[in-house]
Amino acid sequence: MRKEVPLIITFLAGAFFIADYFVPHTGFSHIAETINGWTIIVITFAYVLGVANVTRVNLDYIQRKGKDTPYKIILLICLLFMMTVGIVWGIAEGTIFDWFFINIYVPMQSMMFALLAFYIASAAFRAFRIRSTQAALLAITAVLVMIGRVPIGEAIWKDFSNFAEWIMNVPQLAGKRAILIGAALGAISTGLKVIVGLERTHLGAD
Amino acid sequence: MKKLLEFINNLDRRWIFLFIGLAVSLPLFFPLGIDFTVSHPVQGFYDTIEKVPNGSKILMSCDYDPGSLPELYPMTVAALEQMFRKDLKVIVTCLWPAGPPVVERALNHMAFEYKKEKGIDFVNLGFKEGREVVMVSMGASIPNTFPTDYNGTPVTQIQIMQGVTNFKDLAMIVNISAGYPGTKEWVQQVQARYNIDLVSGCTAVSAPEFYPYYQTGQLKGLLGGMKGAAEYEKLVGVMGLGTRGMDAQSVSHLTVFFFILIGNLAYFVLRALKGKEVK
Amino acid sequence: MTAEALGVWLGAGFTLCILSFLYKDNPFYKFAEHVFVGISAGYGVALQFHNVFLPNLWRPLIAGNLVMIVPLILGMFLFARFSARVSWLSRWSIGLLIGIYSGIAIIGFGSGDLVAQIHGNLLPLWGGDYLTSFNNWILCLGLIACLVYFFFSREHKGSFGFVARVGIYFLMISFGASFGYTVMSRMSLLIGRFYYLYGDWLHILPQ
Numbered sequence: 252m253r254k255e256v257p258l259i260i261t262f263l264a265g266a267f268f269i270a271d272y273f274v275p276h277t278g279f280s281h282i283a284e285t286i287n288g289w290t291i292i293v294i295t296f297a298y299v300l301g302v303a304n305v306t307r308v309n310l311d312y313i314q315r316k317g318k319d320t321p322y323k324i325i326l327l328i329c330l331l332f333m334m335t336v337g338i339v340w341g342i343a344e345g346t347i348f349d350w351f352f353i354n355i356y357v358p359m360q361s362m363m364f365a366l367l368a369f370y371i372a373s374a375a376f377r378a379f380r381i382r383s384t385q386a387a388l389l390a391i392t393a394v395l396v397m398i399g400r401v402p403i404g405e406a407i408w409k410d411f412s413n414f415a416e417w418i419m420n421v422p423q424l425a426g427k428r429a430i431l432i433g434a435a436l437g438a439i440s441t442g443l444k445v446i447v448g449l450e451r452t453h454l455g456a457d
Numbered sequence: 458m459k460k461l462l463e464f465i466n467n468l469d470r471r472w473i474f475l476f477i478g479l480a481v482s483l484p485l486f487f488p489l490g491i492d493f494t495v496s497h498p499v500q501g502f503y504d505t506i507e508k509v510p511n512g513s514k515i516l517m518s519c520d521y522d523p524g525s526l527p528e529l530y531p532m533t534v535a536a537l538e539q540m541f542r543k544d545l546k547v548i549v550t551c552l553w554p555a556g557p558p559v560v561e562r563a564l565n566h567m568a569f570e571y572k573k574e575k576g577i578d579f580v581n582l583g584f585k586e587g588r589e590v591v592m593v594s595m596g597a598s599i600p601n602t603f604p605t606d607y608n609g610t611p612v613t614q615i616q617i618m619q620g621v622t623n624f625k626d627l628a629m630i631v632n633i634s635a636g637y638p639g640t641k642e643w644v645q646q647v648q649a650r651y652n653i654d655l656v657s658g659c660t661a662v663s664a665p666e667f668y669p670y671y672q673t674g675q676l677k678g679l680l681g682g683m684k685g686a687a688e689y690e691k692l693v694g695v696m697g698l699g700t701r702g703m704d705a706q707s708v709s710h711l712t713v714f715f716f717i718l719i720g721n722l723a724y725f726v727l728r729a730l731k732g733k734e735v736k
Numbered sequence: 737m738t739a740e741a742l743g744v745w746l747g748a749g750f751t752l753c754i755l756s757f758l759y760k761d762n763p764f765y766k767f768a769e770h771v772f773v774g775i776s777a778g779y780g781v782a783l784q785f786h787n788v789f790l791p792n793l794w795r796p797l798i799a800g801n802l803v804m805i806v807p808l809i810l811g812m813f814l815f816a817r818f819s820a821r822v823s824w825l826s827r828w829s830i831g832l833l834i835g836i837y838s839g840i841a842i843i844g845f846g847s848g849d850l851v852a853q854i855h856g857n858l859l860p861l862w863g864g865d866y867l868t869s870f871n872n873w874i875l876c877l878g879l880i881a882c883l884v885y886f887f888f889s890r891e892h893k894g895s896f897g898f899v900a901r902v903g904i905y906f907l908m909i910s911f912g913a914s915f916g917y918t919v920m921s922r923m924s925l926l927i928g929r930f931y932y933l934y935g936d937w938l939h940i941l942p943q
Contacts, residue, residue, distance in 0.1 A: 474758050485931060527925050554779070555776075585792075605790075645847070661921035662914075662921040665914045673856030698931060702928070702931070706920065709923040709927075
């Protein structure tokens with residue numbers, strides 16, 4: 252029964268929420284609303300589970316005295332500090348929690364993503380070789396859109412922006428729409444497979 | 458010549474990093490001031506908000522985190538500027554965990570400029586985990602999904618939330634999104650079910666896949682990346698980071714184009730030269 | 737030095753630590769990376785506590801809404817994963833979540849993507865003027881060609897293969913446009929960071 256009960260739960264939940272879209276009955280919607288509220292809470296516990304797992308993994312590493320142990324200790328200290336400060340003193344603007352978020356979290360996360368600018372330029376230089384018609388089409392479109400969508404494109408040719416916009420609204424759109432339709436068909440079939448129990452990977456091994 | 462081409466072909470990537478760093482930095486110190494026009498999707502974003510009757514209630518879902526700040530924060534600020542100018546009542550939600558403090562700052566800053574009062578003219582309902590489930594839950598009841606605002610005040614005590622049960626009580630939705638959950642989920646779960654006007658400001662990475670939604674009318678307007686933010690700032694009449702960054706954007710794009718060009722030139726000329734040597 | 741100024745210097749310091757990774761991996765980057773992971777994990781827990789746990793679960797529960805015991809128990813079941821003996825309990829919660837998300841996704845993709853996008857492509861082949869008509873033809877033929885390419889149950893040869901190859905060309909245009917926009921996005925992020933370093937930290941940018 253250890254796998255059958257979860258499969259029944261998955262089926263009932265999935266079928267219920269599909270039916271909720273079609274059934275206008277208020278009682279039905281009220282039950283759906285209640286279960287939605289429960290889902291928000293259960294997902295929150297899943298997030299905390301993730302953090303607990305991070306803590307466990309790093310504690311194991313510290314016990315094994317790996318070469319990055321000092322860094323793992325710093326990680327756990329920061330985790331505990333931020334959690335305690337936030338829970339005890341609140342998270343509103345002007346609190347210690349908020350100060351650390353704005354002055355440490357924000358700059359670091361922003362810079363981590365900004366590093367990608369360097370890597371995309373490097374990757375474009377090394378890997379972008381026009382060896383076939385398809386690669387040429389990709390490269391030419393990329394260059395036209397890249398130059399056309401910035402002000403210098405309009406300075407070079409006043410209709411460059413309109414031309415780039417045409418590429419986005421017509422040929423590009425056709426390809427993206429096909430991908431959207433294909434992905435929708437895939438998502439619907441995967442969803443149905445999960446609901447009827449043909450897809451069970453989310454339950455893990457026995 | 459061959460040595461130069463080989464040097465280019467085997468160029469250490471740190472030289473590329475240096476050039477990109479200079480391409481972005483120099484225009485910030487020496488602005489070029491190149492003008493630009495506004496595209497249709499951006500005009501649609503502006504016009505849709507402009508058409509909303511003054512004093513109406515709008516939901517603004519800021520689904521992003523600091524990783525996308527340069528693209529999306531200018532859009533948030535410009536949108537708040539337009540909405541406060543029209544005396545629209547703004548209800549803000551966040552579906553990304555790191556969003557609320559950033560949006561709180563934007564709200565407080567704009568509220569101070571326009572002398573708007575928290576709880577009466579705007580409210581930040583904060584974050585809820587659950588992604589699409591939160592959207593579907595809001596369709597049934599926004600107060601039950603967000604029982605308090607970001608600072609813990611019960612929504613029953615917040616004036617702007619009086620009379621707001623679900624999406625039917627709102628004039629439109631403005632979504633500023635960095636990925637998942639974001640615009641796609643708002644279109645699928647909310648716009649498709651409730652047929653409410655939806656406009657989106659998104660990162661440039663996501664923008665191409667949302668053009669089909671704009672073409673069908675599921676999105677009434679679309680801002681794509683920092684350029685979209687700059688065009689929107691032009692319409693609203695503000696000089697924000699979006700506009701200030703355009704010159705750096707232009708020069709950096711030309712730099713990337715230059716690297717792609719010389720990379721290919723070096724590769725193909727070297728290949729031809731090596732082919733001649735073999736013969 | 738005010739708290740705000742100290743904060744900017746700290747933020748700039750950590751920004752430079754992350755930036756140093758461009759040269760090579762080094763202790764400054766490692767230190768900053770681990771601080772970031774710790775702060776973000778702790779941030780998430782505190783935020784969930786104030787924005788979800790307290791308003792959506794705890795306060796309704798202590799106010800007398802005993803039905804909230806159900807999500808509390810389901811949430812606690814997730815932690816059963818840490819014990820091999822009772823880890824099967826976590827499957828109940830996961831099963832519920834997966835079922836709900838699958839049901840919602842089917843409806844969302846069906847109505848929001850599948851039906852709406854097909855409907856959006858049913859365009860008149862004569863659109864009133866030559867440019868609109870040309871665009872409509874490109875959209876219709878492009879979508880059909882791409883969908884033919886995605887049909888892998890039949891070998892792509894002959895006229896079927898020709899249409900599939902046209903589909904690939906449309907897809908290459910799509911990917912090229914995506915690459916162009918991706919470059920725009922990444923450069924924007926770097927512009928924002930340099931603006932912070934030169935403007936907010938060093939105050940050397942022209943007004």
